[in-house]
Amino acid sequence: MKHTLKAVAEAVGGRIIGEDAVSVCGIASIEKAAPGDLVFVEEEKNLQAAMHSNASAVIAGEFAAWTKHSKPFVITQQPKLAFAQAARFFHFDGGWPAEIHPTTIVHPSARLGANVSIEARVIVGENVEIGEGSRIGAGSVIAADVHIGMNCTIYPNVTIYSGTKLGDRVIVHAGAVLGSDGFGYVRDAKSGKYEKFPQIGRLEISDDVEIGANTTIDRGALEVTRIGRGTKIDNLVHIAHNVQIGEDVVIAAQTGISGSAVIENNAVIAGQVGIADHVRIEQGVILGAQSGVPTKKVIRGKGIVFWGTPARPIRGYLKELAVLARLAKKE
Amino acid sequence: MKHTLKAVAEAVGGRIIGEDAVSVCGIASIEKAAPGDLVFVEEEKNLQAAMHSNASAVIAGEFAAWTKHSKPFVITQQPKLAFAQAARFFHFDGGWPAEIHPTTIVHPSARLGANVSIEARVIVGENVEIGEGSRIGAGSVIAADVHIGMNCTIYPNVTIYSGTKLGDRVIVHAGAVLGSDGFGYVRDAKSGKYEKFPQIGRLEISDDVEIGANTTIDRGALEVTRIGRGTKIDNLVHIAHNVQIGEDVVIAAQTGISGSAVIENNAVIAGQVGIADHVRIEQGVILGAQSGVPTKKVIRGKGIVFWGTPARPIRGYLKELAVLARLAKKE
Amino acid sequence: MKHTLKAVAEAVGGRIIGEDAVSVCGIASIEKAAPGDLVFVEEEKNLQAAMHSNASAVIAGEFAAWTKHSKPFVITQQPKLAFAQAARFFHFDGGWPAEIHPTTIVHPSARLGANVSIEARVIVGENVEIGEGSRIGAGSVIAADVHIGMNCTIYPNVTIYSGTKLGDRVIVHAGAVLGSDGFGYVRDAKSGKYEKFPQIGRLEISDDVEIGANTTIDRGALEVTRIGRGTKIDNLVHIAHNVQIGEDVVIAAQTGISGSAVIENNAVIAGQVGIADHVRIEQGVILGAQSGVPTKKVIRGKGIVFWGTPARPIRGYLKELAVLARLAKKE
Numbered sequence: 001m002k003h004t005l006k007a008v009a010e011a012v013g014g015r016i017i018g019e020d021a022v023s024v025c026g027i028a029s030i031e032k033a034a035p036g037d038l039v040f041v042e043e044e045k046n047l048q049a050a051m052h053s054n055a056s057a058v059i060a061g062e063f064a065a066w067t068k069h070s071k072p073f074v075i076t077q078q079p080k081l082a083f084a085q086a087a088r089f090f091h092f093d094g095g096w097p098a099e100i101h102p103t104t105i106v107h108p109s110a111r112l113g114a115n116v117s118i119e120a121r122v123i124v125g126e127n128v129e130i131g132e133g134s135r136i137g138a139g140s141v142i143a144a145d146v147h148i149g150m151n152c153t154i155y156p157n158v159t160i161y162s163g164t165k166l167g168d169r170v171i172v173h174a175g176a177v178l179g180s181d182g183f184g185y186v187r188d189a190k191s192g193k194y195e196k197f198p199q200i201g202r203l204e205i206s207d208d209v210e211i212g213a214n215t216t217i218d219r220g221a222l223e224v225t226r227i228g229r230g231t232k233i234d235n236l237v238h239i240a241h242n243v244q245i246g247e248d249v250v251i252a253a254q255t256g257i258s259g260s261a262v263i264e265n266n267a268v269i270a271g272q273v274g275i276a277d278h279v280r281i282e283q284g285v286i287l288g289a290q291s292g293v294p295t296k297k298v299i300r301g302k303g304i305v306f307w308g309t310p311a312r313p314i315r316g317y318l319k320e321l322a323v324l325a326r327l328a329k330k331e
Numbered sequence: 332m333k334h335t336l337k338a339v340a341e342a343v344g345g346r347i348i349g350e351d352a353v354s355v356c357g358i359a360s361i362e363k364a365a366p367g368d369l370v371f372v373e374e375e376k377n378l379q380a381a382m383h384s385n386a387s388a389v390i391a392g393e394f395a396a397w398t399k400h401s402k403p404f405v406i407t408q409q410p411k412l413a414f415a416q417a418a419r420f421f422h423f424d425g426g427w428p429a430e431i432h433p434t435t436i437v438h439p440s441a442r443l444g445a446n447v448s449i450e451a452r453v454i455v456g457e458n459v460e461i462g463e464g465s466r467i468g469a470g471s472v473i474a475a476d477v478h479i480g481m482n483c484t485i486y487p488n489v490t491i492y493s494g495t496k497l498g499d500r501v502i503v504h505a506g507a508v509l510g511s512d513g514f515g516y517v518r519d520a521k522s523g524k525y526e527k528f529p530q531i532g533r534l535e536i537s538d539d540v541e542i543g544a545n546t547t548i549d550r551g552a553l554e555v556t557r558i559g560r561g562t563k564i565d566n567l568v569h570i571a572h573n574v575q576i577g578e579d580v581v582i583a584a585q586t587g588i589s590g591s592a593v594i595e596n597n598a599v600i601a602g603q604v605g606i607a608d609h610v611r612i613e614q615g616v617i618l619g620a621q622s623g624v625p626t627k628k629v630i631r632g633k634g635i636v637f638w639g640t641p642a643r644p645i646r647g648y649l650k651e652l653a654v655l656a657r658l659a660k661k662e
Numbered sequence: 663m664k665h666t667l668k669a670v671a672e673a674v675g676g677r678i679i680g681e682d683a684v685s686v687c688g689i690a691s692i693e694k695a696a697p698g699d700l701v702f703v704e705e706e707k708n709l710q711a712a713m714h715s716n717a718s719a720v721i722a723g724e725f726a727a728w729t730k731h732s733k734p735f736v737i738t739q740q741p742k743l744a745f746a747q748a749a750r751f752f753h754f755d756g757g758w759p760a761e762i763h764p765t766t767i768v769h770p771s772a773r774l775g776a777n778v779s780i781e782a783r784v785i786v787g788e789n790v791e792i793g794e795g796s797r798i799g800a801g802s803v804i805a806a807d808v809h810i811g812m813n814c815t816i817y818p819n820v821t822i823y824s825g826t827k828l829g830d831r832v833i834v835h836a837g838a839v840l841g842s843d844g845f846g847y848v849r850d851a852k853s854g855k856y857e858k859f860p861q862i863g864r865l866e867i868s869d870d871v872e873i874g875a876n877t878t879i880d881r882g883a884l885e886v887t888r889i890g891r892g893t894k895i896d897n898l899v900h901i902a903h904n905v906q907i908g909e910d911v912v913i914a915a916q917t918g919i920s921g922s923a924v925i926e927n928n929a930v931i932a933g934q935v936g937i938a939d940h941v942r943i944e945q946g947v948i949l950g951a952q953s954g955v956p957t958k959k960v961i962r963g964k965g966i967v968f969w970g971t972p973a974r975p976i977r978g979y980l981k982e983l984a985v986l987a988r989l990a991k992k993e
Binding site for chain 2: 105121123139141143157159161175177180181183185186187188189192193194195196197198200214216218222223236238240254256258272274276290292294309310312316319320322323324327
């Protein structure tokens with residue numbers, strides 16, 4: 001889809017230097033750009049490369065406003081953000097069919113909104129509700145009483161257990177499992193056998209959440225597991241029963257969050273982090289990769305980076321590493 | 332399904348204080364309980380909350396026998412266990428159809444027991460055997476020569492490779508992969524290329540095992556990978572070829588167990604633990620989260636907690652952490 | 663399938679001691695061998711066991727050339743490699759149907775080579791190309807514009823996102839997800855919300871790569887994620903957008919590789935390793951299990967083992983552990 005640079009600049013809130021009637025039809029990296037593409041520059045050192053690229057226009061920060069321009073520029077305070085927003089103008093999602101494929105099995109009690117698109121071999125259970133404009137990928141299984149909001153994208157081979165609720169614009173990547181039973185057992189003191197504790201709670205996911213491939217999120221045991229608005233979850237993450245995750249939290253790949261942990265808004269959790277049960281990660285805390293938070297701990301401090309197992313403020317942790325290295329060297 | 336409290340108390344081996352004809356129809360947490368629900372109390376401090384809840388009856392320990400009761404109580408030595416057992420009286424599993432869905436593809440040589448229920452789009456291969464009362468979720472693929480025992484529950488989109496054997500009452504959550512090839516190669520010293528070592532063994536899973544969502548368990552290379560009776564495995568766990576796991580072992584999410592490791596009965600393995608090849612974890616050992624056991628190590632000591640990488644008794648490990656922190660502070 | 667030992671010996675480049683007309687029809691471990699089986703011995707101490715086994719012949723190193731033999735031997739410099747190569751003579755892959763199952767949905771624009779075999783319920787999208795002799799397992803979803811080379815094996819319930827390219831002889835185990843969106847967002851400094859950064863690059867996988875069950879590999883953001891020839895990847899591994907992996911790299915289970923990291927040829931990466939973004943692991947480096955490499959680090963040294971987080975040469979790391987243990991003991 002072609003647009004004038006003017007239209008793009010208006011949408012992303014930038015101002016144009018140069019020819020605003022030039023038409024653009026895609027985005028690209030500076031190295032790969034072809035005529036018609038938009039590129040972006042965040043740091044001044046990359047400005048020359050962008051100007052010499054084949055791109056038709058460049059999105060850049062204020063630093064670029066004073067240079068001599070060989071092609072049109074869109075100047076904005078957040079060029080990478082503007083680039084991401086501009087990308088939405090163009091169509092990249094691989095041609096989902098605007099139809100309900102005849103091989104889909106939809107329970108007669110299910111309610112589908114307008115413009116819902118369902119690929120082949122999807123199973124939609126009893127009383128399922130799918131909101132306007134949502135798309136379900138091939139082979140996905142949506143169990144009974146699931147509610148999916150508007151404009152969601154569920155990729156292929158996803159499994160959503162019964163009763164799970166998704167808000168609007170939720171993206172779920174292939175192979176993810178939502179609302180599975182939590183890992184809860186009671187050991188019989190006499191026989192030594194583990195009896196399954198009931199896992200009859202639900203999973204609720206708010207608007208604008210993205211969930212990575214093969215990630216698993218369990219339903220609550222008796223209560224509700226919750227993922228807050230705008231939270232982004234990478235691939236192969238595990239989130240256990242009763243976990244409460246706030247808004248705009250970022251969780252990188254292979255992190256595991258144990259039962260009843262609470263992660264407050266704006267926390268940033270790197271990859272392979274382990275968070276034990278009943279832990280509380282307070283607002284804006286940053287957990288470094290592979291760090292571990294032991295059971296019931298509270299981690300506090302907006303913008304403070306914690307690292308190691310048990311997780312401690314990174315400054316002190318780096319000092320510990322340095323002391324230890326020095327001692328070993330002396331030997 | 333409604334039951335009298337008397338029937339429930341008999342089934343869980345408790346004695347009733349108060350009205351035993353009261354009827355109950357579900358279980359709930361104290362906070363969420365509605366009339367008709369049963370709740371449970373493990374610690375005396377929660378007794379008042381239970382009594383003031385909307386629940387119709389309370390399961391509690393002996394400590395509750397002497398209080399003045401505002402509603403009927405079931406007194407038992409293990410109240411949480413009794414609550415879990417009571418939950419079985421009520422039906423929570425989201426309405427599996429008691430049928431073989433017409434879109435299922437069952438090889439003519441497969442043998443299905445009575446009351447087997449198979450959801451849509453399942454594939455059942457040659458010579459597969461599925462025991463009485465077992466249920467297979469939509470989209471699952473059961474390859475040739477798989478044997479599934481009685482009353483098993485296989486959730487959707489599970490893949491079971493050929494020749495795998497499951498005992499009775501095994502639960503497999505969505506997306507799990509059972510019996511995949513192990514990770515074994517021989518490096519050609521001349522070409523430097525890796526040649527695949529044959530992965531032609533099998534996987535055998537005993538009775539009452541539960542396997543979490545997206546967990547993977549490999550078949551043996553030339554031998555058999557075994558999971559013992561009553562063992563519980565959480566989500567995203569990896570179990571490699573030739574591993575031998577005993578009975579009543581608990582393995583939390585994202586733990587990885589390398590080739591030919593042995594985990595003896597009653598071990599408890601927390602999340603994100605790494606166990607290298609040919610390790611032996613002896614009876615009743617407890618491995619703390621994220622701990623790591625290097626190749627060929629033997630970890631011994633019933634009830635002893637090991638932590639860190641390499642895993643060591645937690646007492647000594649905590650001392651090491653304390654010493655290090657003190658040294659760093661002095662700087 | 664039966665072969666004479668002579669034919670096998672020629673194929674694996676070994677010489678026979680004893681009767682070369684004996685016929686063999688399979689491989690096995692020494693413990694499990696039955697008449698007709700081939701076994702192998704790498705270490706002299708296992709020679710007696712092999713000779714007393716029920717196997718019909720033994721593959722062994724030069725050390726076995728001078729013993730008195732009770733059964734025929736194939737002598738070779740790399741007996742385990744020869745055993746693996748011999749295994750290829752026999753057929754172990756569980757009876758894939760040499761057909762395109764009638765329930766497969768193949769887009770009319772897709773191009774399938776000769777002898778392609780596709781199991782039930784597979785979905786093959788627009789413009790997909792599948793090379794001669796490749797096999798696709800039940801329930802897999804191959805999105806538009808995917809290219810699969812010759813003699814590939816895709817196990818069931820795999821999802822391949824649009825535009826992904828696989829070379830020849832690639833093996834992909836069940837539940838793997840290839841070409842999913844990378845984890846990239848731009849935070850809006852004003853609203854605090856995360857905007858999805860475009861993930862419109864591709865994933866390219868070269869010849870002879872094997873990918874484990876439930877592993878996830880993301881497409882590039884604007885560029886291409888690449889996996890080099892002969893690289894072997896275990897189960898539940900995560901590989902992020904823009905990662906470049908060289909040839910003959912080995913990556914064990916549950917390892918995570920963050921965005922834009924580079925892993926050079928012949929690196930060996932154990933299980934649960936974490937590699938941060940923009941890291942470079944140089945040729946032939948060995949990373950021990952659970953080690954972690956912080957952002958932008960370069961790890962260099964062919965054949966050197968690194969361990970710990972942050973990863974350091976294992977020698978120094980073990981010394982650090984010893985020093986710390988000693989200090990703690992003194993207390």
